[in-house]
Amino acid sequence: MAVFVIENVEKTFKVGEVVERVLKGASLTLEQGQVTALVGTSGSGKSTLLTIAAGLQQATDGNVIFNGYNLKNMSHEQIRQVRAKEFGFIFQFAHLVPFLNVEEQLKLMLEVAESKMSNKEQQEEVDQMLELVGMTHRKEAYPPSLSGGEKQRIAIARALIHKPKVLFADEPTASLDSKRSQDVMALIRHLTKTLGVTTLMVTHDEEMLAFADRVVKMSDGVILQDE
Ligand SMILES: Nc1ncnc2c1ncn2[C@@H]1O[C@H](COP(=O)(O)OP(=O)(O)OP(=O)(O)O)[C@@H](O)[C@H]1O
Numbered sequence: 001m002a003v004f005v006i007e008n009v010e011k012t013f014k015v016g017e018v019v020e021r022v023l024k025g026a027s028l029t030l031e032q033g034q035v036t037a038l039v040g041t042s043g044s045g046k047s048t049l050l051t052i053a054a055g056l057q058q059a060t061d062g063n064v065i066f067n068g069y070n071l072k073n074m075s076h077e078q079i080r081q082v083r084a085k086e087f088g089f090i091f092q093f094a095h096l097v098p099f100l101n102v103e104e105q106l107k108l109m110l111e112v113a114e115s116k117m118s119n120k121e122q123q124e125e126v127d128q129m130l131e132l133v134g135m136t137h138r139k140e141a142y143p144p145s146l147s148g149g150e151k152q153r154i155a156i157a158r159a160l161i162h163k164p165k166v167l168f169a170d171e172p173t174a175s176l177d178s179k180r181s182q183d184v185m186a187l188i189r190h191l192t193k194t195l196g197v198t199t200l201m202v203t204h205d206e207e208m209l210a211f212a213d214r215v216v217k218m219s220d221g222v223i224l225q226d227e
Pocket residue numbers: 013014015020022040041042043044045046047048049
């Protein structure tokens with residue numbers, strides 16, 4: 001079943017008197033357990049499409065249907081709940097909270113997602129997730145002592161600790177060298193498959209496309225090619 005259906009999405013921005021049409025009827029369907037890479041020239045609308053799909057901004061027209069529900073028929077609060085509970089996010093930089101150790105970063109995310117688990121269950125989830133991302137040995141470490149690749153591993157663990165259905169990744173490897181980028185992408189792919197997540201990733205890095213199940217090309221506000 002398609003987890004996500006993006007249908008004829010339009011987005012216009014008004015800058016002074018000028019109306020800029022950034023998305024011009026973009027459509028995309030995402031399947032569970034797949035990594036979809038969104039590529040295209042700078043300014044083609046990739047991040048705009050990703051943020052609309054993630055409910056971070058509204059489309060001017062068109063539909064974003066998640067799990068059978070159209071985001072445009074939901075209240076702000078309903079969309080916030082979907083974002084907190086059903087979506088996970090990774091960005092170019094890990095944006096970890098500097099004064100929380102690795103374990104605490106993950107527990108905080110469970111709180112944000114309003115987890116109903118007991119403390120013991122939360123601890124088990126955290127331990128399991130740290131195991132999955134290979135960071136058990138660093139669970140008491142604070143962000144300044146982690147390498148770039150380690151930080152991104154924790155960001156991935158934090159994005160997935162509450163078992164979201166969808167993972168949005170905007171340039172997740174852009175701050176890493178080639179070797180660390182490969183490791184991080186292999187991990188994103190592995191977790192997408194293991195946890196049955198639906199992953200949508202924006203990337204500029206051609207090397208990362210090997211880790212995607214589908215590569216979708218955007219140009220000037222539309223999806224050009226879907227392979
Ligand atoms: N809030 C906004 N107000 C006005 N224009 C915007 C806004 N957000 C995006 N744009 C414009 O929309 C166009 C597409 O931007 P977007 O960030 O989606 O492109 P992109 O394909 O992700 O680019 P890049 O690869 O450089 O990150 C750009 O011309 C940008 O200036």
